[in-house]
Amino acid sequence: MEQENVLQMQQVNKSFDRVVALCDVDFELKPREILGLLGGNGAGKTTLMNILYGLYRADSGTILLKGQPVTIHSPRDAIRQGIGMVHQHFLQINNYTVLENIILGSKVSHPLSANYQVEEAAIKELCKRFGLEIDLSARVETLPMGTRQKVEILKALYRGVNILILDEPTTNLIPQEVDSLFETLKIMVREGLSIVFITHKLREVLSICDRITVLREGKNVVSLTRKEASDEALVRAMVGDKMDLEKSVMFTSHAESSAVAGSQEVLSLEGVSLISQHKIQQLTDISFSISSGEIFGVAGVAGNGQRELAEVVMGIQSVTSGKINFNGQEITTHSTKERIAEGFVYVPEDRLSDGFLNKASVAHNLILGYHNLEPYSKKGIINWKNVHENSRKMISEYNIKTTGPDEIGGNLSGGNIQRVMIARAFSQPSRLMVAHNPTRGLDIPSMDFVYQKLLGNSATGTATLLLSEDLDELLLICNRIAVMYRGKVVGILPREKFEKYEIGRLMSGYEQESK
Amino acid sequence: MTQIKKFFPYLISVLAAFLVVGILLWALGFNPVKAYQTILFTSFRTPNGFVQTLLKWIPLTLTALAFTVPLSSGKFNIGAEGQMLVGAIGATAVGILFKDLPPALLLPLVVLAGMLAGSFWGLIAAWLLYQFNINEILSTVLLNFISFALVDFVATGPWRDPAAGHPTTIPIGANGFLPMLVKNPPLHSGIILAVVVAIAVYIFTSKTTSGYELLVTGANPRASKVHGIDTRKMFLFSLVIGAAVAGLAGVIEVAGTHHRLIEGLHSNFPTLGLIIGLMARGKNQAVPFVAFFISILEVGGSAMQRTIMVPVQIVLIAEALILIFILLSDIIKRRQK
Known part of the structure; x- marks a missing residue:
């Protein structure tokens, strides 16, 4: 028998400028399940969930909660409807205690005093119920990433959500913390919550999720139960037909690095x-x-x-x-x-501040650091003809989406900026x-x-x-x-x-x- | 097509400013059509009008470049005024001290001394920035005030011209005058220097690796530093170059126009230079053209005051409005995105 959905999103569309982020996306979540929302960067996973959480508004589409249409205009609305979200970057105040971070922004029983005993008792009860071991009096900045994430989960639970969205929750966790997170998720599902787990990592999805929905380039590709899902089917769904899996490093069958260290x-x-x-x-x-x-x-x-x-x-x-x-x-x-x-060649981590010139052209960006070297310049004079020729080559080889070498860098999307940095470093x-x-x-x-x-x-x-x-x-x-x-x-x-x-x-x- | 699109907001801004000023003129009881005819066509009606326009164009272009060259690296030189005046002092001092040298020696010395003096004035601010990270906006502005006092000191000191009613020095040696290109109406060869500087700045910023480093430092200093560019040196260098250009503006006023140091010889050129630099959005290559347009307005404005008694300040209002509308068009463009 088909279970009724706790949540359904139908025909969701969203564009930013001329970029279509989501195109007629359908999404459903069943009670007491962990749903993996799988896809590469730019697939639209986070956009879809931000719409659900009220951070973005869809251009069109409906959201049904237990069969009833709802409108969600802000995270406040979402929480009122029982939807919580844990972001990749935690929204916490570093020098507050765990307890203070959790109750921040919610109603307290003694608003005129710093007496939080009622709240503390309630949170301790939650901790016990969900098996979360957290010292409520610790300042959050002293805690490791995994624990800080649990604080964030606790925050959502305290607000009484029954649908929890986790955006790439394993990014900053060490493997042990990932295991512990998965344990928590399992308890939460047993306790009646439904969970959306956004990720681009195949293995995590296969190890924890009951069902998997794959998005690619803003479109639904496939939804599978774990039993139906195989490594190969999911990879294909994520990357599309264009990618040559034979040459691939990530999906190669012999998982061996072919880099050979020399002696020098x-x-x-x-x-x-x-x-x-x-x-x-x-x-x-x-x-x-x-x-x-x-x-x-x-x-x-x-x-x-x-x-x-x-x-x-x-x-x-x-x-x-x-x-x-x-x-x-x-x-x-x-x-x-x-x-x-x-x-020496460098691909810096912080692309916007360390790696990229928003206010200069793509060509300017592609020679940054190497502008003193041939063929870009000779004796202090820049050879723009060579620069443009090489820029065009890099744009096509590295699949940078731009109108040409003269486009202003600020017009490029995050992924394309990263490609510019990769192109610059690897073509040198x-x-x-x-x-x-x-x-x-x-x-x-x-x-x-x-x-x-x-x-x-x-x-x-x-x-x-x-x-x-x-x-x-x-x-x-x-x-x-x-x-x-x-x-x-x-x-x-x-x-x-x-x-x-x-x-x-x-x-x-x-x-x-x-x- | 894209070029036309790019110019469109400027055109609208100018028209909108003229419209507002037109309403103002009309409300004050003047004939706006006649006023605009005077403003726009005086420069082209007579040879004298045209030469006047060129003479204004020289200091306007140079002081605007004094602002935009450091701006290319992201630094704000608000001290073109002081650098121009100190440049003028340097030129005057050499022109008086060595007044008997032959022209082949004295003229280059006057030009060089003025540019060095101007760049020295910029170097003070640049060095404070380099060494102690002192904000260049503050230091360049404050140095302006010192330069005013310095001009007074020189123009009322031992070189004072007793015959003049206004703080003025005696003339520099005639061999230090910039030669005339045209006798009547008088056009001196300072214009050649200004054209050469404008072209040199263009070539430097668009063709050389140092110019590239200047521009990318302005676009993102942190990323430039990460990629091996000594950004602190670029700041220093661009401020000093800008100051030298401002110094040259002072030289040309002394050696070309007045042949002596006069208190107030900077007129409102440095302030207009700032406005021109902003109207050109800091683009060095656009500066000469914007400066020419503003020169037309300036010359037309004074003519308007003479012929139909409209106060010249109206032109300043128009210029300020053009700038405001251009800046507004930026905001509108951003909103549309």
Whole structure:
């Protein structure tokens, strides 16, 4: 017997400017199920759920809640209707306690005093019911990511939601935290909630979801129950027919990195430390070396010194102590410009502030950093003919959606900006590439393309320092993975010792604290 | 087609400003049609009118470039006034001290001294920015006030011209005068210098790697730094170049027009230069054309005051309105997106 839907969205359309984000999308959620909403970046998953949560308004379409049409104009409406959402970026006040964060914005029993005993009791009851172990008096900034996420879930539960949307909930979690999250989700479903789980990760969907809906380019592709779903069917649904799965790195059957580390040492760091202007120790005694053709990964929860490490290697910040060697020669004091001339290439993490010129043309963007090198310029004079020719080549090879080299950068979408940065870095002959979250914001075929390019680089002997928050990405492609925790390298694992939970343990600083 | 589209908001802005000012003139009891005829056609009716327009165009273009060149790197030079005056002082000092040198020596020395003096004035602000991160808007404005006092000091000091009723120095050596291109009406060769500077700025910003670095620094200083560009040096460099150009404007007023330092010789050129720079949206290559348009208005405005007794301030109101409407059109365009 078909169960009645708790929620149904019909024929939803949404466009931004001329870009169609959603086109006649249907969506249904059954009671007590975990529904996986699967798709690559730009597939429209988050847009669809933001419409449900009242953050965007649909151009057309209806929302039915238990068969009744409802209008949702704001998150407040959504919560009143029992719909909650946990965003990728938590909306929390860092120096408030867990309790204060949860009750913030809701009605309290003693509005004129700071007496929250009634609320505290209610929240403790919820914690018990859903098996969430959280210290309500802890300040949220002191908590690890996984716990902060649970605070966010608790916030929704406290407001009495029965439909909970989780947007890419596993992004910043270590594997252990992911397991614990999944346990919580299962309890919540047992307790009568329905859950929408937005993700682009196939494995997670298959391990937790009861049903899976796949979106691609703003359209419904397929909805399957877990029993019907297979790896292959879902991959095909996500990436479409155009992608060549044979050449793919992500979906290859022999899950082996084909990067081969050479014997020649390209980059080495010896006891590198960095203390910021504000006297904060950002990097502590970091030593490692990367050889030619090697892809050296750096894992870690965001904000544990990865960005500083990348900038120290690129010469954007100068080290407080320690040495950096390149091809056997010390380059500790070389400027960024000198390092670029020596064959360093950088894909920065924060594309809008560090990587891209909104106010300059696509061509200007594509030569940034390499404008002093041939064929772009000679003796200080820019050869715009060459620049345009090369720009057009990059635009077509890297599938950048733009009207041409002269379009202003600010008109490009996030994914296309990322493609510009990828095109700029990979079309430059390099000996060392520093790439920080290079696939962020890319759809699946483009991610795969980046992996192919990284392996291609490695085949020509380029050493790669790949810093990423996506552990799967590192496990897929790296020869070795270093784990960073609070500005230190707490472990370096060779490929044969790659193990998700071991890396997760290092990322959480477990080893450090037990010492 | 796209070019026409680009110019459309400007055209509308100018027309709208003229319309508002027309209503104002009409309400004041003047004939707006006649007033506009005078404003727009004086420059082209007589050779003298045209030469007057060119003479205004020189300092307007240069002071506008003094604003837009640093703006290319994202820095605001509000000190063209002071840099122009200090440039004028430098030119005057050399022109008086070495007045007996032959023209082949004295003229280049006067020009060089003025440009160096102007760039020195900009360097003070630029260095404060480079070394101590002191906001260049504040420092350049404040340096303007010092320059006024400096002009007074020089024009009432030992070089004072006792015959003049206004703070003025004695003339510089005749060998330091800019040669005349046309005798009657008098047009001096300062215009060649201004054209050369405008072309040089255009070539520098669009063809050279340093010019590229200047523009990308203005577009996103952080990303430029990450990609190996020394952005602090770019700030310093662009402010000093802008100041040198402003200094040249001062040189030309001294060596071309007045042949001496006169208090108030900067007129309202630097202020109009700012407006021109903003109307050109900071685009160096657009500056000469916008400056020419404003010169026409300026010359026409004074003629209007003489012939139909409309106060010249009306033209300033029109110019300000054009700028406001252009800025408004930006906001409207953004809303439409």
